[in-house]
Amino acid sequence: MSEINEFRVTIPQADLDDLAxxxxxTRWADELPYDQVTDGVQRGPVQPGWxxxxxxxxxxxxxxxxxxxxxxxxEARINAFPQxxxxxxxxxxxxxxxxxxxxxxxxxxxxxxxxNTFVEYLDLVEPLTNPEDPADAFHVxxxxxxxxxxxxxxxxxxWEAARTADAWAELMTRLxxxxxxxxGNDAGAIVSPEIGRRHPDRVIAVHVTQIFSFPSGDPSxxxxxTPDEQNYLGFLGSFVEHAVHDKIQQAQPxxxxxxxxxxxxxxxxxIGQLLAGVPxxxxxxxNATIYWLTNTAASSARFYYxxxxxxxxxxxxxxxxxxxxxxxxFRPLRRFADRDHKNIVxxxxxxxGGHWSAHDAPDLLxxxxxxxxxxxx
Numbered sequence: 152m153s154e155i156n157e158f159r160v161t162i163p164q165a166d167l168d169d170l171a172x173x174x175x176x177t178r179w180a181d182e183l184p185y186d187q188v189t190d191g192v193q194r195g196p197v198q199p200g201w202x203x204x205x206x207x208x209x210x211x212x213x214x215x216x217x218x219x220x221x222x223x224x225x226e227a228r229i230n231a232f233p234q235x236x237x238x239x240x241x242x243x244x245x246x247x248x249x250x251x252x253x254x255x256x257x258x259x260x261x262x263x264x265x266x267n268t269f270v271e272y273l274d275l276v277e278p279l280t281n282p283e284d285p286a287d288a289f290h291v292x293x294x295x296x297x298x299x300x301x302x303x304x305x306x307x308x309x310w311e312a313a314r315t316a317d318a319w320a321e322l323m324t325r326l327x328x329x330x331x332x333x334x335g336n337d338a339g340a341i342v343s344p345e346i347g348r349r350h351p352d353r354v355i356a357v358h359v360t361q362i363f364s365f366p367s368g369d370p371s372x373x374x375x376x377t378p379d380e381q382n383y384l385g386f387l388g389s390f391v392e393h394a395v396h397d398k399i400q401q402a403q404p405x406x407x408x409x410x411x412x413x414x415x416x417x418x419x420x421x422i423g424q425l426l427a428g429v430p431x432x433x434x435x436x437x438n439a440t441i442y443w444l445t446n447t448a449a450s451s452a453r454f455y456y457x458x459x460x461x462x463x464x465x466x467x468x469x470x471x472x473x474x475x476x477x478x479x480x481f482r483p484l485r486r487f488a489d490r491d492h493k494n495i496v497x498x499x500x501x502x503x504g505g506h507w508s509a510h511d512a513p514d515l516l517x518x519x520x521x522x523x524x525x526x527x528x
Contacts, residue, residue: 153325158234158245160226160301162444167222170415170443174218177416182207204395205420209427213435214416220436232273236301237325239318242310245269245301246294248326251280256288257355257524258328260319260346264337265396265451266422268300268441269293270434271336271509278517286528287521289332294322296338298450300441305450311457312338313464316345320353332524334358336509338454344492347470355527356471356496358520360508361480364487372487380484387484396424400455408449415443428479429510465491471527473497475519477504477512497523 183203200206232247247269250256259279263271272293279289295302297310297318319342323331332355335343340359347357365387366372376384399407411418419439426435442448472492476482478501488495499519504512 153237155235155237155325158236158301159230160234162222162226166444170440171218173415174214177214177414179207179211179416205423205427209423210416210420213419213423213432213439216432217415217419217436217439220433220440222440225433225437225440229270229273232276234301237322239321240314241307242297242305242318243303244294244297244318244322246292246322247273247276248293249276249280249291251288251290253281253285253288255285256280256290257528258292258323258326258331259289259520259524260292260294260323260331260333260343262294262315262319262333262335262339262342263296263299264335264339265296265299265454266425266438266442267337267507268438269295270437270441271507274513275509275517278513279520282521286525289520289524290328292323292326292328292331294319296342296451296454298454299447300445304447305453309457309461310454311461312341312345313349313461315342316349319346320350323353329353330355332356332358332527334520336360337506341458344468344472347472348464348468351470354470356473356524358473358475358497358523360475360477360516362472362474362483362488362492362495363481364483364491366487367490372490380486383482383484387481396421397455400452401459402456404452404456405449408452411442411448412446415439418443418448421448425506428505429507431510434510467491467493469494471496473519473523474499475508475516475523476500477506477508477515478502479505480508481506496526 233249234247236243236245261272263269276291279291282288297315298304330353333343333346340361343357343359347354411421422439422442423435426438429435471494473496476499501512501515504515508516
């Protein structure tokens with residue numbers, strides 16, 4: 152079943168009409184109003200901010216935008232990229248594959264996160280495949296995670312990061328890439344190191360935008376923290392506490408999915424908790440439309456459940472790994488990262504950019520990828 156087939160996104164108009172009808176009939180969630188008082192003067196009722204979760208003001212604005220959203224234009228943009236599918240381990244894997252005009256380019260597989268999709272990296276394809284200096288060129292592969300977007304929704308248990316890493320190694324084999332580079336963000340930053348761990352003879356090096364290293368529970372790890380490290384550790388704790396999507400999707404992904412599969416506004420709100428900071432609203436709506444049209448709320452959430460319940464190899468990694476850490480994103484303490492990864496060869500911290508650096512700091516991410524992999528050419 153190693154055949155690779157060409158693929159194009161072709162959404163039936165009936166599905167778009169159904170989406171438009173559902174959006175027009177959105178029943179809005181109840182919300183707790185409160186009064187704003189400034190300098191003792193009553194300013195009138197104001198809707199809550201984000202302290203209770205995604206506010207109605209965000210959802211109403213984005214639903215209004217969604218009703219006017221030109222999906223066909225986005226569909227045409229996506230279809231401008233060469234797309235393919237292939238069956239691996241019983242599942243259909245969708246991917247973008249763009250070869251550089253420079254034959255000696257480094258093969259690079261880019262793994263997206265949740266609630267993003269493969270569109271996370273589409274704007275990086277041109278600068279990565281066709282740079283001014285041919286030495287910086289990559290052949291780019293952007294797969295859709297199993298259960299995400301136009302990949303199939305798994306019908307068997309166990310599709311977690313390690314199994315996905317094996318599928319990615321097989322995908323690169325089918326494309327003729329014996330040795331390749333790997334980069335990931337968010338969920339991709341979990342999958343990509345697994346490729347290096349499980350296929351060290353194949354992977355040149357791994358580059359990520361997060362290293363998810365936390366205290367192990369051993370009190371001795373915390374005994375000599377500096378005041379700055381202690382403060383930052385408190386921030387990491389609040390970061391994890393705020394990540395409600397992790398907890399819910401790890402615990403009961405199916406319970407949540409019943410609501411998301413029936414309400415596009417609900418789907419939009421759920422992914423909006425993490426995508427709201429993306430500069431271009433069309434990015435949010437493109438992803439929301441893909442999740443809705445492919446009905447992948449449940450299958451994408453199950454990825455969290457599978458990862459949480461999987462037996463994981465916790466031995467320190469030894470393959471070369473590099474980090475690009477952006478200003479408004481999760482930033483690990485170096486001592487914990489060094490404990491988990493014994494061959495960190497690049498550690499770059501930026502003063503701008505957030506969790507979706509491919510969208511809000513693509514220039515920095517592209518240059519980091521080029522600089523990191525120059526050392527391995």
